[in-house]
Amino acid sequence: MSDEVLVSVDDGIMVVTINRPKAKNSVNLAVAKGIAAAMDELDSNDEIRAAILTGADNTFCAGMDLKAFVSGEMPVLPGRGFAGLVEAPPKKPLIAAVEGFALAGGFELAITCDLVVTSREAKFGIPEAKRGLVAAAGGLMRLPKQIPPRIAMEMAMTGDFIDAQRAYELGLVNRVVDAGSSVEAAKALAKSIAANGPMAVIGSKRIINESADWTEENMWGNQQAITDPIFSSEDAIEGATAFAEKRAPVWKGK
Incomplete structure (x- = not known):
């Protein structure tokens, strides 16, 4: 460079x-x-x-x-x-x-x-x-x-x-x-x-950017395809666990 x-x-x-x-x-x-x-x-x-x-x-x-x-x-x-x-x-x-x-x-x-x-x-x-x-x-x-x-x-x-x-x-x-x-x-x-979950941040950015072109018929399915891996991730469990334990989460990005 x-x-x-x-x-x-x-x-x-x-x-x-x-x-x-x-x-x-x-x-x-x-x-x-x-x-x-x-x-x-x-x-x-x-x-x-x-x-x-x-x-x-x-x-x-x-x-x-x-x-x-x-x-x-x-x-x-x-x-x-x-x-x-x-x-x-x-x-x-x-x-x-x-x-x-x-x-x-x-x-x-x-x-x-x-x-x-x-x-x-x-x-x-x-x-x-x-x-x-x-x-x-x-x-x-x-x-x-x-x-x-x-x-x-x-x-x-x-x-x-x-x-x-x-x-x-x-x-x-x-x-x-x-x-x-x-x-x-x-x-x-x-x-x-x-400080936030990296998968959640990337997914949120993607949905905001891409959803402008989604139709009423496909928007929920398109969103689900992006969010399902996030909700089933280790980070999602970590975020909820950290909240319950009143501590800062330790993100893995997966």
Whole structure:
């Protein structure tokens, strides 16, 4: 993994940092490969319960590296899409910790994450139309599902930014915190998640994400297929036993 993506793991929480501050943490192919590798490690390592995606030097991500784009480089991986993430998010929880700007592809990375913690000073937007481009890394598809469609339409067609408070009012972000504290706030949120049963967390995320496409006829059966292995797991017994014994559960993830 290159030094353009920094990865650390502490107490079951992974922090993935886009480390191109001189380029406003814009995404090139090396960054895409680094994020993809981190997501593979997140999902394959049972010791890691959740991850945080952030950017170095008080900027989240300014989107695709346009200089690299002009030279013919695309920061897209087959089957994974832009930044090695937007078409194949991890099965485990992923939290965006946003400082500064989350624009264009950077904004699309943020809304690909399951939860978003943002600095009060942050700005969000999909300004691609101002450059003759479109927000094709999920912005035009995910955003109308996360905020009112007419607001999403306005953001896409004008390319104008919104601030953190407006993003919170729209339900686009979970928490707004003081400048410079988004990663620590995201870690606190991740620790709350990591304290829970890992199978239950992964299953809950899957049901919420997939059920939007389920019909009345198949939704209960689809849910049962996901929840049955959880209810019959060792962790389910451990959770109930720990509650009765008034102690913290010891999860096995099975």
